[in-house]
Amino acid sequence: MTPLEAILVVATGFGAGVLSSTVGVASLLSFPVLVALGLPPVVANVSNTLGLIPGGLGGVLGYRDEVREAGPIARAIVLVCALGAVAGAALLIGLPPGVFEAIVPWLILFTCLLVGVQPRVARWLRERHEARHGEGRAERRHMSPATTAFATVTGVYGGYFGAGAGVMMVAVLGLGTDLELRVVNGLKTLSLMVGNLVAGLIFVVVAEPRWDVVVTLAAGSLVGGYAGARIGRKLPDAVFRWAVVAAGVVAALLLF
Template identity: 90%
Template sequence: MTLAEALLVVATGLGAGVLSSTVGVASLLSFPVLVALGLPPVVANVSNTLGLIPGGIGGVLGYREEVREAGPIARSIVIVCALGAVAGAALLLGLPPGVFEAVVPWLILFTCLLVGAQPRIARWLRARHDARHGEARAERRHMSPATTAFATVTGVYGGYFGAGAGVMMVAVLGLGTDLELRIVNGLKTLSLMVGNIVAGLIFVVVADPRWDVVVLLAAGSLVGGYVGARIGRKLPDAVFRWAVVAAGIVAAVLLF
């Protein structure tokens, strides 16, 4: 690897870390760059997953107050995303390349629609509940079985590839809980970190990452993850929501 390529990987890690902690589409930047540098797709995916682990750690440190406020939901996210990442990593290593290529872009676009429409959907569901039961619905501070199931599926996708997994988790938690968006953003960052750690541990044992790329990507992503969290905490809800939608649409278009 030349000096210019090494600097490019570090800069890519920095940018990916920022994207991970804000709109949740780090791989949208880092994966294409690694492929463009000549890494085979599976090797690029494995190296990318490992290299973004420090970015997730930096992001969670930046969101530590929000994660603490989430309470039991944060613990649930850790468990379901860890289990999902195991399944996702197994799918990546066991299935022919491109199995989900036709489905994933549509899935990301659908979750973008959910993120954008979430306030209206939440108001409609709350009004329907109040009319049916004659009383206001209690604030949802725990994950229902349905929310847990969808979060697990998102964890599986995160372990398999992950481009747009953050967008999906924002949609799941935004509809399935009554948490503030800043807390949802922290939990989204936590979910991506857990998925990368678990899948990365599996890849270290059974795959063949490019360790020079991993180290350079990690150095940039650690700083970028923390910086991105500081930015994400200050974003107004509307700006954050539409930034997530825009990032998800770009991810879907590129995956098409």
């Protein structure tokens, strides 16, 4: 890399780290930049995954109180996203490029819809339960089998490519649990970090990343991830929710 390209990659890493810790669409920024610098798509994807690991670590550090508050759900997220990332990385290596091109944009748009309507759906479910049982509904502080299954599928997608995986995880946890959105945001950041870490370890063994790009991107993403977490913790729920929806729509349009 030339010095100018190195500066560009550091700046890209910073921006991607901020996006990862806020709306969860880091790869929409970093992956196209790496391709524009001349990296083949698979090499760019592998290098991008490895370079964003420090950004995830910085984000999780910034959200450490929220992750701790989530308790058993945080541990479940680590497990299902790690297993999902293994499967996703295997799909990336074993399947022809572009297998999921047709379905992924529609999937992201659908999850954007879920994020947008989640408060109304949750309110309807609560009122329906109270009308049937005549008592308040206990808060869901654990992941149901259905929520666990959908979180695992999101982990698979995160290991395969990941653009919009954060939006999907917000939808899954927003509908499947009664956690506050700031906690959901922390868990989303944790899920992205785990997915990148596990998939990255696999890629180190079976792929050929550009290590100069990885190190440069990582330097920017570490700082950006922590800064993004500080921003994300202060966002009002409504602002965060619609920022996620907007980011997801942009992701889907770009993937179309």
